[in-house]
Amino acid sequence: MRAMRHDRFGGPEVLKEVEVPDPVAGPGEVVVEVEAAGVNFGDIKEIAGELTEGPYARKGPLPHIPGMEVVGRTGDGRRCVGYLRQGGYATKAVVAERDLAPLPPEVAAGGALALLVQGLTAWHLLRSVARVRPGESVVVHAAAGGTGSLAVQLAREFGAGRVIATASSEDKRALALELGADVAVDGEADGYRERVVDANHGQPADVILDAVGGPVLDAAVGALGYFGRLVTYGASSRRAATAIPPARLAVENITVGGFWLIPLITRDGAGGRALEELLDLTARGRLRPLVGSEYPLERARDAHEDLLSRRTKGKLVLLPRAPSSK
Structure with missing residues (x-):
């Protein structure tokens, strides 16, 4: 599968497009075919090696595929939004079942990603x-x-x-x-x-x-x-x-x-009453998740640079299967 990976810590320039083996689900996990992945400030801090303090530090071993939220389909056909500790910047990702939520048909991928984190x-x-x-x-x-x-x-x-x-x-x-x-x-x-x-x-x-x-x-x-x-x-x-x-x-x-x-998701999972309420409000048109720019997966560096420069509004989204415009 295709993924954006970094082999060293640094700025957006350390992200590189690579081909890697498909992920394998463990107990209580599923493989999701990624439709869209969200971009967060936490991803930027992670590839910079800055998440190093406290019990939830995320400066892990290299090489590493960042990305903590995806929308996609499971092998049995469910369209879901899910939180994961790593690996979202890819065409496939492994997500724990407890961190998945079914996506109402009225909620678009970008909006769902905005709701998750x-x-x-x-x-x-x-x-x-x-x-x-x-x-x-x-x-x-x-x-x-x-x-x-x-x-x-x-x-x-x-x-x-x-x-x-x-x-x-x-x-x-x-x-x-x-x-x-x-x-x-x-x-x-x-x-x-x-x-x-x-x-x-x-x-x-x-x-x-x-x-x-x-x-x-x-x-x-x-x-x-x-x-x-x-x-x-x-x-x-x-x-x-x-x-x-x-x-x-x-x-x-x-x-x-x-x-x-x-820490809250680590303890309780990403689903639950809060996410259900957010998805319901969005499906009923009472909440408008703000979706900003969308980028092909291979332009993840551009997304990080735009976020760092504060040129963005709303949620930034990576599209693993979108054609590149570069």
């Missing part, structure tokens, strides 16, 4: 960690991205009283408004609190979802209201935030929490 992340940010209550204000950083675009919509679906989006450009802010945000503002750290409070009718925010980190996270903590909650789930700025003294959290009655999907 980004959608589940957005769902758990709002439901499991922030525990958004009806009427609360929710600020979503990077609102035109894969997770942010879904978090904007889900916050509305879950009853948020006011949804405030932040994004880095006018067109991305316009997209956030189209997806259901009440207002969209620049997300830079300078002047952050003033913009958010003004967008929230003069009140600090109840919930802030941050994937940027660094100075933006520092500024966001200052924009939280009484019993406000900030959830950090990424650091796309690649800059460290200032340490927050515990006494400040206590005095201001605020909470700073974190979320990472990989």
Whole structure:
């Protein structure tokens, strides 16, 4: 089969198209004929050798085929979306049965891929960690991205009283408004609190979802209201935030929490109520997964470069059987 593999750690340039033997399923696994594979920031960090900390570190042996999510058909004809630890950048992949979910016919491949990692992340940010209550204000950083675009919509679906989006450009802010945000503002750290409070009718925010980190996270903590909650789930700025003294959290009655999907899937599997709800909302037209560019499999390096340069909107998709345009 064809696959994109890296034999050393580095940037997008280390990915190479290769021919490798077909994968073999073990107990509790199935081989999936891949229709589409998703691209994530985690893939970029993995091929760079940066996922090296904690019990879920993924700097494994080389050579290695990245890719953690696929849509495809099993040998018995089921069309499914599935999460896997590795191997998605290929024409065939092995997926554990517990990490597969049947795909409603109304849900396209790209949309399903957007729901798997980004959608589940957005769902758990709002439901499991922030525990958004009806009427609360929710600020979503990077609102035109894969997770942010879904978090904007889900916050509305879950009853948020006011949804405030932040994004880095006018067109991305316009997209956030189209997806259901009440207002969209620049997300830079300078002047952050003033913009958010003004967008929230003069009140600090109840919930802030941050994937940027660094100075933006520092500024966001200052924009939280009484019993406000900030959830950090990424650091796309690649800059460290200032340490927050515990006494400040206590005095201001605020909470700073974190979320990472990989440990949850490792423990509980990728299926379950959250993914079922996301697929159902999408099938009924209540949720619009944002699909960005699609690339033939052999152009995976281009997808990584576009994602790193922040030129993208929504979910990036690799198509193993699409003809190359290069």
